[in-house]
Amino acid sequence: MSAAVFPTEVLSPAPSVATRRAEATRWIAGLHDELTSFFGRLDGGGTFTEDRWERPGGGGGVARVMTDGVTFEKAGINRSAVMGELPELAARRLGGRGAAAGATHFFATGVSLVVHPRSPKVPTVHLNVRYFELTDEHGNLTDSWFGGGTDLTPFYPHVADGVTFHRALRDMADKHHARFYPDFKQWCDEYFVNVHRDNEARGIGGIFFDHLRPDEASHDLDHAGVQAFVSDVARVLRHAYEPIVERRRHEAFNEAEREFQLVRRGRYVEFNLVHDRGTIFGLQTNARVESVLMSLPPLAMWQYSPRYAPDSFEARLVRMLEPRDWITDATGE
């Protein structure tokens, strides 16, 4: 059986699996619409243009991009639902859960966003939630999980913004499981790191999680329970990010602050192109390149070996990137 010969819908999945896939696709499309409305309103004037694309191997997506924003220089929110034969490499990487468990096909749906504000006083934010499942040659489910997260990249050392962001994440996550915030905060700190820059963090973290399976001993949430948590992740920015935008959007900024924002955006580019698994996977598997690279900033700068005085705002921002306990943090700026 080959997906190139038979459309995947004919091959698979079993009826109960098909229902859940349809539900998952609708769920993600709903979050995509909510996030588009949220950022349209938050921007205060910009509009999103939309591109619909199809993936040759099965499925497709909807890309929405704002480039005329008042607050945001570029905002991209993308959703996709793709399916097909499980690539051999992915099957092997999944170990006993992949090929060894009889998995031959995959289904994945998710929504992903990055917004690049105009002002260096307003941080960049990234958010992604996704659902992934594997089926065997009879179309029966062999594994399923959720993943996602959100992280903040400030360009100016407003420590209070880190506190706002992390406390909102903690409050949201604690409603679902006491271990989610601390575990996923640590995972985030370990993931968004420019190893080649002496392990400098991309931003001040947030939460990051993957392979979050229903009914695991570590949390005891069923499919609906995990999905409810992931939905709350997708909706957390109204508490975690909106207050920061509201208090920083009208702050004045100067040329040096704008320049430093562009230099830090260069580090964002480095992380996404050199280290980010999602980006590299997308580029290597011939996904739609404009959607994969929608996260890149509109403008970025590279300076050779910049040096900053210890008390400069640049040096304070770099120190602020060192992982810390934001919940108990009570330092000023």
Add this chain to the structure above:
Amino acid sequence: MSAAVFPTEVLSPAPSVATRRAEATRWIAGLHDELTSFFGRLDGGGTFTEDRWERPGGGGGVARVMTDGVTFEKAGINRSAVMGELPELAARRLGGRGAAAGATHFFATGVSLVVHPRSPKVPTVHLNVRYFELTDEHGNLTDSWFGGGTDLTPFYPHVADGVTFHRALRDMADKHHARFYPDFKQWCDEYFVNVHRDNEARGIGGIFFDHLRPDEASHDLDHAGVQAFVSDVARVLRHAYEPIVERRRHEAFNEAEREFQLVRRGRYVEFNLVHDRGTIFGLQTNARVESVLMSLPPLAMWQYSPRYAPDSFEARLVRMLEPRDWITDATGE
């Protein structure tokens, strides 16, 4: 025997090898100085600042960067001479010439440059030459080769500039071997490609070669003969690039042309961070990051899914990137 315990100079190499290494290091340092003078003069006002750095595993380098140029927005010329234990991965990749041949240590020296002009009418140029050798545990030479090349990245569709560049390379290479230009031109066309951008070329190519060993049947040049060719590669820009700079540096340009230059520089960043073997190797082996990333442009732009009218200068530039026979080309612009 471990390089962490004994300094590499004590371990190796045998006297004749040591003499050749010292000569190779002086040769590269001489080319580095020549190239620095050349670009200082060509710029017409900017100055290079210099950083000397040491590599923890052995050796070091000299980085020279110009950021105050009249013609060049950023110009970086780097040389290095490094040695140490051969990384296992590299030994395996060399197959029968590496670990299987008893190679345990390496020595490499080279000079590398990228210049990013201010004007979009002046192309970016990259050049690199390098010498590499392997020794066994007794310090005896087991293999040695040269590599290098130069390629041009225009931002405006001046076809005449591609002709100038390639004909100068052909004239230079033909003095050494009739196969060098055609073979190394093709290698270059195949190497500098953004595979993830539907195989779009980074620029209009030039020449690229690696593992060019003395006394091989394909060319019959000895060590001195190959080195003479590689020296000429390092000196070819006075014929291949200087005439282009001279005829374009005073051309007027507008905002749309500058913007397109920044978008194309974004593609340059993508190639260097996603595909370039030298950059990836440098980032993975903890080389000095500021030297590895010296090639990145001072400013780059990403636009979402830009579209250009078929007759626009942008569309004509993109068409100009398709590999062609520049020697026989007689099309206008």
